[in-house]
Amino acid sequence: MHTRPDQQQVQGLQQDPDQSKLVFRLEGDRWTDFPKELQWTTYLQEWHVRGTRIRRLPDFLPLFTQLTVLEIPKNTLSELPPEIGELPGPPRVPPRVHPLPRPTKMVPPELEDCENLERLELTGNHNLSELPFELSGLKKLAHLDIAENRFASIPICALRMTSLQLLDLSSNRLSDLPQDMDR
Template sequence: MSSCRITLSMVNMAKVMYTGVSQIRAMWESRISKQKVRQQREQERKARSAIERLRAEWHTHVDIAAVKKKVTRDESHVALRVEGEDWRALPQSLQDMVDLNELRVLNSRLHVLPRFVANFQRLQTLDLSKNCLQELPKEIGLLKGLQQLLLSYNQLRRIPEELGDCESLERLDLSSNNSLEELPYQLSSLKKLVLLDLSVNKFSSVPIAVLRMSGLQWLDMSKNRLHELPQDIDRLERVETMLLHHNSIRYLPLALSDMGELRTLVVSADHLVQVPTVLYKLPHLKILDMRENRLQEMRTTKQTSPPPLNKRLQVVDAEQEDMGKEFMTSYFQDLQKRETSPEYTTVVSLSLQLG
């Protein structure tokens, strides 16, 4: 009886040992299988990576080849113009072209201007119009020889203060970015700036930096949110052309009469109700455009007030678009003879071509 029990116990032990070995074997086989799967996936990943590297190298090669085809050389001037590509970012292959004098990448969906733009120390013109740029790298300020920076039709929300270090800048176009509201004061260092275009943005006032740009000759702030001009607008003593149409300006400051170089003033489609009569004294003024305003008839307590000016000027405007300065002079002299010469006159739909 006891021998039967021993035999049965040994059989059970054998079963347990067999079961244990089977489980261990299954566990190891599972681990080995998983390891093989991992190894296979790793090999596939490396293969894909190698293919991607080859593809990237090929694209880089293609980029370099394509870019070099677009480079033009005229004596000592090296220029690259690209338009209508789907770059989104400047290719890395571009950073070695340090001899570029002119770089134009237009309508190419650029979202980022890389920091290596600082490599282009010979750059004089940078035109990135009609892209999707939202900001500029601070390295832009390292381009000491840059003369033209054209960034119209982008999505810029702010301008880095380092741009004020571009001491050679003569033309700056920030038009049609739609969201710009201010310029950093550091841009007042741009003493060589001649042309500034800030049109189609959200400026509610003329930036202080602009009033400090002593070399400025051409200023466009049309289609913004201007309600008034600063009383010290005459700081811009060299400005010849000032475009302020499609804003909400109600009055023009008398300081305009001290802008002796002013030749063209456009304030059409604003909210003007009064205009300084002293504007006619500006020695070089040739074009004064005040069309599409709501200039009120002059209100005065004197009984000798002149007839409604809008009627008089509408007739002239209808019969003769090019009104000479003689008309302006005689018109204001007439007001003075009546002793009703106001500080402001009131004109409706007036466009002057002054001879």
């Protein structure tokens, strides 16, 4: 179901004057679904979707071949769909999802297919306790933010990320460190 919010809550499609990028902004808790017209705007380079009641990213997300930023904080998304791995490998995709009720299945292994991913933000999901080992294949990932979750240990995949420079595990439930921690 799609409800129409006030004009102030939707920035819509706009040209970013600083970076000459086409940007989609959607904000407000009255949104329960993405606008159907969005599927015809595959030229968009940035999505900023914040504070909505949308539960799932659209199936047509992989059609956005020029997408460089996917920012989705403070929504009611329950998972990152496997289709996110079909994105063309943008240089920067910082997904933030809130909340994630089923921690072991919420970050799909297909995310490893985003070969150029440099930053992954999964802060504040509160139930996330694992990351799939396949994410160790993210060779360009330099920033992994998994603060405010339920990790008891450093995810093994994070130890295998060769370009990782920043790992934020603050406000987790860390109780031990992996034996093979060599970084």
